[in-house]
Amino acid sequence: MRGKAHVYKREHVNTDEIIPARYLNTDNEQELAKHCMEDIDKDFVKRVRKGDVIVASDDFGCGSSREHAVWSLRGAGVKAVIANTFARIFFRNCINNGMLAIECQDAFKKIKNGDSLEIDVKNGVIKNISKKEEYKFTPIPDFAMDIIKAGGLLDYITKSSK
């Protein structure tokens, strides 16, 4: 799985910025996708392609619990988010939707906007194809990986109870 990096160096990119409240009157993923990152990067929706990756610093996804933030990112084509740290509710929302939330210290310093990235979840490595570099990341807890592999929390619960 290969995609382009979209790097946000500023810490505390919050869910109001990922998807403003004025769009929360819908839960339609394609609608939400049109407004992803609108208030901090209005051209993001024009640049992003399916399979792309967000790369951020500290406390990504902080603030409001709105899961619409993850749906908006996913609808826009984002396959994974890499950050130093994640806000708690946003992290859960990613896992619950099968979106990879990867903790990798200082990846945002090494990866440039537009770098082509490949994520090797099994071996816990981000491969920067453009710069021919590799970065190890904190393994996603087994439990969270089980949820991601099942496609999300509700599917995981349904499968587990069978």
Place this chain on the structure above:
Amino acid sequence: MSQTITEKILAKHAGKKVKPGELINADIDIIMCHDVTTPPAISMMADRKLRVWDPSKVVVTPDHFVPNKDIKSAELAKRLREWVKKEKIKNYYEVGKHGVCHAILPEQGHIVPGDLIIGADSHTCTYGALGAFSTGVGSTDLAAALSTGKLWFKVPETIKFEINGKLAKGVYSKDIILKIISDIGVDGALYRAMEFTGSTIDSLSVEARMTITNMAIEAGAKSGVMEVDEKTISYVRKRTKKRFDIVKSDKDADYEKVLKYDVSNLEPMVAFPSLPSNGKFISDVKDIKIDQAWLGSCTNGRIEDLRIAASVMKGKKIADGVRMIVVPATTEIWKHANKEGLLDIFMEFGATVSAPTCGACLGGHMGILAEGEVCISSTNRNFVGRMGSPKSFVYLGSPATVAASAIEGKIADPRRYL
């Protein structure tokens, strides 16, 4: 094994001893649902033919985009209403009996000490002021909990805040929590439980305590919690006959760290755009003209907040060029404020009084800002675009600070008026 109050509550609901870092599956006592984050969960459950496990433990409070601000919001509220009817959920607060979720749940007796509560809203941590474990989740977690009555958690470390000293006149619990968040940062308590103790906390009313736990999420915390005392018991007993457990932290419980505060010299605080941690003392705030003053929200929209603001505003007039919107957080608060003559004070002043709603706090309706506009508000968040235009500016303060600022037309020190 010595435990904190948070560890004890989680242990009870997981049916086993717990320690920080451990993953547990816990029984939920109360689930809070509102009009923005619940409709998606309803659809997810319908797709999988899932039903609510126990309707008596679900409380539904349309509040964010009500009274409905547009067709799409009306459709969300309709989806919620129909689901409530289908699932026979009795705890449903329709417009006219409604309120902001984190104000109405404690008010209506749904929150008791020792309980484990989740809500599809980040400020669900508010209820920890009543000695419960309470945390916010997203819509999928909500659907999972609604259908099974359980949810998984990672047991958090606890950071203890020992807060002592007598608050000066004009300084309130909002100023305490703004100071704490400014010191530790918006991720200073990331994934932690924040336990607030000390003589200052003891001196605060239950409503004032809720302002503090409400903003635990603004420091990145999983939850905020305070010990139960006579004030808590009295508050709860006036509102419910439900049985509850008083859980206390063991004297030798392990805390990740203990931070001590002496608030005797604390000044009114103002959090500047665009982070709740961007706090300054009022005496360092110079000449910031405002366009709007907003009083309300789950942080500071309760009757005591309105009384404090009214005491500042009584007999005065709003500054030229300023709009002030007062939003009592629940129908009951609205009625009390009316009976006490507070609404007359607000209207005489030149403010306008709204139906209960989350409204402009999250950029919904009832006071949205245009480009370049500045608002001082009693809310909890001031991120870019929070109250409207991404090029507008939100400053956070106590109800007294909001009221004083509306008098002067710029961010002002409330102590002048008290």
